[in-house]
Amino acid sequence: MSVAVIKYDRHMGRWEADARGRLEQAALALYGERGFEQTTVAEIAKRAGLTERTFFRYFTDKREVLFWGAGRLQESLVSAVVAAPDSAAPIDAVIAALEAAGAVFQEGREHSVQRQAVIDVNAELRERELIKLARLATALAGALHRRGVREPTASLAAEAGITVFRIAFERWIKDTSGRELPQHIRESFDELKTVTAGR
Amino acid sequence: MSVAVIKYDRHMGRWEADARGRLEQAALALYGERGFEQTTVAEIAKRAGLTERTFFRYFTDKREVLFWGAGRLQESLVSAVVAAPDSAAPIDAVIAALEAAGAVFQEGREHSVQRQAVIDVNAELRERELIKLARLATALAGALHRRGVREPTASLAAEAGITVFRIAFERWIKDTSGRELPQHIRESFDELKTVTAGR
DNA sequence: ACGGCTGATGTCAGTAACTGTCATTAATGT
DNA sequence: ACATTAATGACAGTTACTGACATCAGCCGT
Structure with missing residues (x-):
């Protein structure tokens, strides 16, 4: 098992790991709870502990998460x-x-x-x-x-x-x-x- | 089949006729000249002699014109x-x-x-x-x-x-x-x- | 150990698509 | 004549998305 590959498993630098995954999870949850249109990107980002701007760095638009x-x-x-x-x-x-x-x-x-x-x-x-x-x-x-x-x-x-x-x-x-x-x-x-x- | 007969027989004096047609023509021209993204709805409306708000009364969104x-x-x-x-x-x-x-x-x-x-x-x-x-x-x-x-x-x-x-x-x-x-x-x-x- | 570089994120200001609401006014109908 | 209506205007608000620049922990070469 190569430990080197997962060397960022605990701290990927100074931020929580897997920002993309957190954004995706948050978006899926909110889209499911309130519907797609009733969910704002700001809400998704907040639930993921990130900012709106970061959401758009991972996904080209609000739909692309899915x-x-x-x-x-x-x-x-x-x-x-x-x-x-x-x-x-x-x-x-x-x-x-x-x-x-x-x-x-x-x-x-x-x-x-x-x-x-x-x-x-x-x-x-x-x-x-x-x-x-x-x-x-x-x-x-x-x-x-x-x-x-x-x-x-x-x-x-x-x-x-x-x-x-x-x-x-x-x-x-x-x-x-x-x-x-x-x-x-x-x-x-x-x-x-x-x-x-x-x- | 056949041609759409769009007439406003009853209110032809107050405004120019066929607002929808003018908006469509203006949009097609501008989309062709500068491209779709480089054209704003405000520009389309202006060329048609109408306002942005009126555009959205005829077309649900910017794409629908086409x-x-x-x-x-x-x-x-x-x-x-x-x-x-x-x-x-x-x-x-x-x-x-x-x-x-x-x-x-x-x-x-x-x-x-x-x-x-x-x-x-x-x-x-x-x-x-x-x-x-x-x-x-x-x-x-x-x-x-x-x-x-x-x-x-x-x-x-x-x-x-x-x-x-x-x-x-x-x-x-x-x-x-x-x-x-x-x-x-x-x-x-x-x-x-x-x-x-x-x- | 130092300092510069990198890369992920934050901050902020801006644009433009779209919506809600109310005002305006010519034409219509009674 | 007067209320009504239909098409449009005026205007403010929300939000998706973008660009520019700031920050700052860790890495790397010296």
Whole structure:
């Protein structure tokens, strides 16, 4: 175990550690308690023991607290698509990557449920969610390009994959039967195949 | 469909007519000249001969100027889907409606090109565009329900249709060959069928 | 041990998006 | 004629966000 890596575990200098994490926690709590619009950045900062200015050093805006994790998701999806076996068709590489990522979500389901409840009741937050998904689609298309897939196949496969993910995620959040996210993804994908099947 | 007839027959003497139209024109011009962020609402209002407060009476926010027309598009698409022949499969009803709407866009291509140039360089505007498209998808799914289509077929067909439209629209904006929007829609749809075709 | 540098935070002033509220006034209706 | 209404103005207030500069504990080279 490398102690060096965690050498700031107790005092990260003269301030409390993990300012970003404290801000995130404070924001999630307040958004949940009073709603997004009824929460001011000043309140978040105060609860985290910091100032408003510091909040904006960690998050580009008030919404971003809920979405900065999407960056890591994107990286893992891209890696998975790039690493898929050569034999996999574009859409299958995408769906496989989504299923793998879905397994990670599965572990923090309760957190996802709460977060989604905040997002669902606010138009601004839904906007931000959509653009994150769009970026994901673009990144996935880029990953497909690295596999030699050309346009418009790459974009369509990526977009279709994101569509499947979105619908599957929504169903998973509402699901009371205990079915897991990867399974919802598989089922939604099968549905899409049926719907688009040429006659 | 067709032109909006916005008249203020009854109060035409006191103020210049068509305040909304003047605000829209002023905003489009300024967004084009200096960019969206570099334009203040006060400037827009001034060019339109009105006040900032009046701007916010017509448009809920600074972005909405570019998107309020989406409401009419949505209505016409829903009508078209509902009116499609009973024999049409869900996805075909959606695509047919999009092709018809696409023909309307075709007439004002230059306007679409300019508007899109403003939107493309600004993240906030892209966010708003995405949520309008998402609303469109929801409305289309609703229209399919009225045709007796069930979930998840309706949502998937609607989402797939919007995906096709988005990609087709993008290609049409960039197109220099003169191919028309409905044709791009048809081609993108055929691509999607190919991409999602099970092996 | 000294002093300078760095990096995370604080302080403060400013801009501009948006909202609430009340005032104004031409046109309308009775 | 007079009350009413609809579109707009006037104005103050909140808050998200930005830029500039100050502070100060720990690190590093000497």
